[in-house]
Amino acid sequence: MEKVRIAGVPEHFNLPWHMAIEEGAFEDRGIDLQWTQVPEGTGKMCQMLEDRETDLAIILTEGIIKSIVAGNPVKIVQEYIASPLLWGIHVGANSKHQTLSELKNTKTAISRFGSGSHLMAYVNAQKEGWDTDSLQFEVIDNLDGAVKALMDGTADYFMWEHFTTKPLVDTGSFRRLGDCPTPWPCFVVAATDDFIKKNPVTLNHILDTINTYTSEFKQIPSIDRTLANRYGLKLEDIREWLSLTQWSQEQLSIEAVENVQRTLNHLKLIDSPLTINKILK
Structure with missing residues (x-):
């Protein structure tokens, strides 16, 4: 074998x-x-x-x-x-941000540099017409780290596969402000x-x-x-x-x-x- x-x-x-x-x-x-x-x-x-x-x-x-x-x-x-892949764009339940446009110039949580959550933040920023050079990142390792970061405010938004994060949206831990599919x-x-x-x-x-x-x-x-x-x-x-x-x-x-x-x-x-x-x- x-x-x-x-x-x-x-x-x-x-x-x-x-x-x-x-x-x-x-x-x-x-x-x-x-x-x-x-x-x-x-x-x-x-x-x-x-x-x-x-x-x-x-x-x-x-x-x-x-x-x-x-x-x-x-x-x-x-x-x-x-x-x-359909990337959901999420904020914490108590976030002040209500629309995708409000996330411009805020900090995004990423699992690590070179990850999909990192690269797709650039793709989404380009799609929204934001300055990609001004993106800010907080490394959170995994989904549990993202929940913590959005809850305590060390990051403002997090991009992850839409359906994997759906239970967190359903239970009210996250709010989804939009989706960004991979091209x-x-x-x-x-x-x-x-x-x-x-x-x-x-x-x-x-x-x-x-x-x-x-x-x-x-x-x-x-x-x-x-x-x-x-x-x-x-x-x-x-x-x-x-x-x-x-x-x-x-x-x-x-x-x-x-x-x-x-x-x-x-x-x-x-x-x-x-x-x-x-x-x-």
Whole structure:
């Protein structure tokens, strides 16, 4: 049995991986796929890949591309979610801010620098016509840290996946002032260059297996109830999320890579874009 380490966020997007692991689909191919939950998100997973603490990661497209451009020896081996990620823009329950425009020149909570919450703050600021050079950040590590920061006023707003934070909106911890969808497919599968070079057959087996699960995922009987129960989300919210979400079994397109690099370059988050073969396997 070949041991392979994989990392991902503890969110509903990744249920196909857990189902495949729990049902022994990888073991059937001689692979012991060991999953690590990373609630801190993409910035942490980029560091794990760079430090060889994981072989693979299910990771945000913009975050891993920025990390690769910065020198992380990693490549995208496949697109995972072809649809955009819907980032909710949240303030604390007692915040004085009532509209999105009022967040200009305030401080945003981010899980860490290089994370999706960090990069999407720039995308949202650009969309709103704000000066991206004046953005201010408070590092909060994870969702619990964000709740604390918005409650005690050390940060003014926080961007995180709309449906993951919906329970906090429902219970009144957060108020959502708007949403900002990613202008590209949101999640990809990334692997270290070492793993790709040394384990090409194993990598193909892993992708073949997960693609079998994702291609049939929405057709699984009562999958909406399974998701709602497992992730503590309302059934109507899961059904809306499923209607918006499209899994992929293909490589990320060249156009998507160029769009991400062009945006990051325009926002001064990367210097010179890389050639496609430096980013895609």
